[in-house]
Amino acid sequence: MDSVGVAAAAPDAGPGPAWQSKCPWGAPNTTSISCSLADVMSEQLAKELQLEEENAAFPEVVAAAEGPFITGENIDTSSDLMLAQMLQMEFDREYDAQLRREEKKINGDSKVSISFENYRKVHPYDSDSSEDEVDWQDTRHDPYRADKPTTTPRKGFIGKGKDITTKHDEVVCGRKNTARMENFAPEFQVGDGIGMDLKLSNQVFNALKQHAYSEERRSARLHEKKEHSTAEKAVDPKTRLLLYKMVNSGMLETITGCISTGKESVVFHAYGGKSATEDKVVPPECAIKVFKTTLNEFKNRDKYIKDDYRFKDRFSKLNPRKIIRMWAEKEMHNLTRMQNAGIPCPQVVILKKHVLVMSFIGQDQVPAPKLKDVTLSSEDMKKAYYQILTMMQQLYKECNLVHADLSEYNMLWHDGKVWLIDVSQSVEPTHPHGLEFLFRDCRNVSQFFQKGGVAEALNERELFNAVSGLNITADNEVDFQAEIEALEKMNEDHVQNHGKKLSTFSSDGDPPIYDE
Numbered sequence: 395m396d397s398v399g400v401a402a403a404a405p406d407a408g409p410g411p412a413w414q415s416k417c418p419w420g421a422p423n424t425t426s427i428s429c430s431l432a433d434v435m436s437e438q439l440a441k442e443l444q445l446e447e448e449n450a451a452f453p454e455v456v457a458a459a460e461g462p463f464i465t466g467e468n469i470d471t472s473s474d475l476m477l478a479q480m481l482q483m484e485f486d487r488e489y490d491a492q493l494r495r496e497e498k499k500i501n502g503d504s505k506v507s508i509s510f511e512n513y514r515k516v517h518p519y520d521s522d523s524s525e526d527e528v529d530w531q532d533t534r535h536d537p538y539r540a541d542k543p544t545t546t547p548r549k550g551f552i553g554k555g556k557d558i559t560t561k562h563d564e565v566v567c568g569r570k571n572t573a574r575m576e577n578f579a580p581e582f583q584v585g586d587g588i589g590m591d592l593k594l595s596n597q598v599f600n601a602l603k604q605h606a607y608s609e610e611r612r613s614a615r616l617h618e619k620k621e622h623s624t625a626e627k628a629v630d631p632k633t634r635l636l637l638y639k640m641v642n643s644g645m646l647e648t649i650t651g652c653i654s655t656g657k658e659s660v661v662f663h664a665y666g667g668k669s670a671t672e673d674k675v676v677p678p679e680c681a682i683k684v685f686k687t688t689l690n691e692f693k694n695r696d697k698y699i700k701d702d703y704r705f706k707d708r709f710s711k712l713n714p715r716k717i718i719r720m721w722a723e724k725e726m727h728n729l730t731r732m733q734n735a736g737i738p739c740p741q742v743v744i745l746k747k748h749v750l751v752m753s754f755i756g757q758d759q760v761p762a763p764k765l766k767d768v769t770l771s772s773e774d775m776k777k778a779y780y781q782i783l784t785m786m787q788q789l790y791k792e793c794n795l796v797h798a799d800l801s802e803y804n805m806l807w808h809d810g811k812v813w814l815i816d817v818s819q820s821v822e823p824t825h826p827h828g829l830e831f832l833f834r835d836c837r838n839v840s841q842f843f844q845k846g847g848v849a850e851a852l853n854e855r856e857l858f859n860a861v862s863g864l865n866i867t868a869d870n871e872v873d874f875q876a877e878i879e880a881l882e883k884m885n886e887d888h889v890q891n892h893g894k895k896l897s898t899f900s901s902d903g904d905p906p907i908y909d910e
Contacts, residue, residue, distance in 0.1 A: 486515035568593025575602065581613065582606040629660070633684055636749050644668045645676060645744070646751075653761050658721075658818065659685045663759050664751075666743075676743055679754035681761075685722050685818075687748065698798065698819040722748045725818035731793040737785050738813045755806050755813050762808035765842075770807070772847060779843045779851055781812050786835070786861045795820045796828050800835035802842045823862070826886050829878045833858050 493510040501507035551560045559566060571594040572587040584602075587594070594602075629637070640646045647665040654661040661683050666676035722745060729752070732739045740752035756762045770778065782805070789795050797804070798819045806813040821828050836857040843851040852860060855874050859865060864881075868874035 490514050564595075565593060568595060571596065571599035574599065578603070578606045579610045582609060629684055630687065633687075633749060636746050637682070640744075640746070640749075640751070646680065646682075649682065650759055653681070653759075656816075659683050663754060663761075674743065677741065677753040679756070679759070680743060681740060681752045681754045683722075683725075683750045683752065685718050685748040685750070687718050698821060718748045721818055722750050724820075725816075726750060728793075728795060728817040728820045731795060732789065732814065732817065735788050735792040737788055737793070738811055739817070740813075740815060755808050755815070762806040762813065764803055765805040765807055765812065766802035768807045770846075774810075775843065775846050776848055776850065778807070778812050779848045782839060783857070783860070785812070785814060786839070786857075789814075789820075790823060790832070790861050791863070794822055796823055796825070796832045797835050798828075798831035801838040824885050826882055829862070829882050830875075832862060833875065833878055836861065 493514060497508065497510055551558050553559050561567075569591070572592045575584040575587060575594075578584055637646075637649060641649065644667045647667040649662055649664040651663060652660060653663045661681055664680045664682050666678050666680045669676045726742050726745045729739055729742050733741060740755060743751040743753065745751070754761070765778070786797075786800070789797060795817075797814070797817060798821055799816060800814075804814065804816045806815060821831060823829065823832070825831070833854065837854040840851055840854045840857050844853075855866070855868070855871070858874075866874055866877050868877055
């Protein structure tokens with residue numbers, strides 16, 4: 395190596411050896427910049443360092459986000475109100491963008507689309523979105539949406555000359571009918587007829603209106619039937635509440651289930667609890683008779699009660715549903731009369747509205763069989779016949795009642811004797827149809843025991859005279875019924891002339907019986 399070259403390079407190498415400046419493994423020469431403690435604790439320095447780190451990590455995001463809102467240029471950021479408004483505006487823009495994405499997701503390629511325009515936060519003049527990103531349906535003023543029809547002035551027409559349009563114009567009436575569909579019930583869906591500029595004729599609109607009205611009434615009937623009626627083997631909420639109160643009060647221990655259903659009532663079995671009063675003893679087993687609150691199955695029940703002089707004055711003042719409660723009250727009073735006369739029948743425990751609690755005719759939840767379902771020997775059949783004959787005479791003379799529905803279906807066989815049930819329709823003999831009801835009962839009883847082989851059974855005319863004490867000597871049934879109707883007419887004329895009922899029977903605390 396040339397000595398001159400080495401000598402010339404030596405002063406440039408510095409004080410250290412030359413191999414240290416050229417070795418890649420050597421420690422770099424770093425120059426430290428000294429700064430004060432105040433500069434280190436400065437917030438401005440911290441912001442600058444943080445901004446440098448963000449620019450180094452996210453150069454593209456920072457470049458896209460740079461603007462007057464982020465940097466604060468040309469905006470006074472010293473006001474808290476201005477900062478809050480700017481943040482709210484940014485939040486609203488993000489919320490509107492989310493709504494647009496939801497619209498595109500829901501609508502897809504469908505011809506019928508929906509819009510969340512009314513839920514947007516940013517007004518059109520505040521939005522910075524381009525027209526390419528916003529569909530026509532996102533604008534507040536839809537050029538394709540038909541406006542609601544304007545009302546016709548009192549004069550009945552709009553315009554003059556050839557441009558006159560009357561209120562009878564086909565297009566105007568069609569649009570008005572479409573707008574009127576919005577007044578239908580909410581459950582009747584009519585669609586967006588105004589948006590499609592649909593024009594309905596009067597005939598079509600009237601048909602739709604009638605159909606909507608019919609559907610509304612049908613829905614109301616179904617709801618009323620579910621809430622206010624007792625169905626077969628079921629009770630409505632009000633009746634269920636009455637039964638719950640009886641159990642909670644301790645009068646009934648438990649209700650086991652349904653044992654019988656009929657056209658007018660449903661009967662449940664229950665175990666008795668403690669007595670509510672000292673004079674009323676609750677039997678070990680009870681029968682709960684729930685009268686149906688619907689009038690569909692027994693529509694002719696009013697003739698048994700509206701002409702009954704005990705309830706005639708109250709009947710005219712009640713609505714049809716309250717008649718059911720009077721029907722239950724009527725059975726309670728009739729059973730009380732029968733019980734006082736010693737006739738075998740259920741014992742009344744308590745009456746709550748249309749729920750009547752009685753003693754149970756049977757044992758261990760098994761009701762006593764009806765007379766039509768039991769097989770009796772000839773001796774028991776004969777015994778049952780004479781017992782029924784005695785009970786009919788007691789019912790007529792001592793209780794001053796006519797059963798009005800006496801048959802083998804309403805007589806039970808228990809403990810070797812006949813029990814009478816279902817006396818809610820029973821009326822007094824002075825009822826306008828009382829003798830007719832008695833003759834019908836005599837026919838049912840006579841036919842049943844004659845078919846059962848009881849030779850001593852009287853025919854219906856002889857049985858009628860034996861029970862009522864009348865002496866009608868007609869040879870055939872037609873003349874016999876004619877004389878019965880004449881007697882009823884005579885009694886009705888007497889009542890209309892005097893206004894009171896002729897009776898020799900003393901009241902037992904039931905609704906008053908008037909005597910002359």
